Amino acid sequence: ETLFLPSNTPTAFPSFERFLCGNKPTVVALVVDPGLAYAIRSGLDQFEADLCGDGYTVVERTLDFPSPPEVRAYLADLYKRTAQKLEGAIFVGNVPLPHQFFLEYTGPGDTPPIKREAISFQYYSDLDGEFSASPGFSSPGRYDYSYDQHTGEVDWEIWTAVLPLYRGDPAQTAEALTRFFEKNHRYRTGGYDIPKTFVVISAQRENLERIVSSLRE
Secondary structure (H helix, E strand, O other): OEEOOOOOOOOOOOOOEEEEOOOOOEEEEEEEOHHHHOOOHHHHHHHHHHHHHOOEEEEEEEOOOOOHHHHHHHHHHHHHHOOOOEEEEEEEOOOOOOEEEEEEOOOOOOOOOEEEEEEOOHHHHOOOEEEEEOOOOOOOOOOOOEEOEEEEOOOOOOEEEEEOOOOOOHHHHHHHHHHHHHHHHHHHOOOOOOOOOOOOOOOOHHHHHHHHHHHHO
């Protein structure tokens, strides 16, 4: 059995970490791709200041983690170091991606399920559960870190969010993130309005049509 758990042994992480606005009631971590950190520095500074203004202590971590277990081990360690005040983590740029295999049941009882394998940030939100690959399991997508079992303490400790690479291009990503940080700051300070919208995400077309129909009634 392969387990993808935070290490029980303290990891000697390099000191690419800084705490901003201490003594706030909650903490949010920004795990920043080092390949982007310099290019987005001014926007990132503004974003961090805005988060501080919203009542968060901000922990910026700039490190190129080589694998999902090391990212998770860092978050689990930070959760302990902050006395469980860590509320969420925002990944900026490239981040190692864990995957989860599951069966999707879309029809009557005798309809065979659809096999799915997808990116799972649940792996980074549940810091004390056990994620493992059962005996004989092989990742359909041949991913190095993919699991089909989630057991133990399965509640989530933190939320996660991602500001991903744009089209896999660091230069375009830096430009897009700079625009995002600017819009985000204007929104927080009352200078940018977001129109009222309604979004539904559904795996089945008939579910979406039923929801839309009910809204019209």
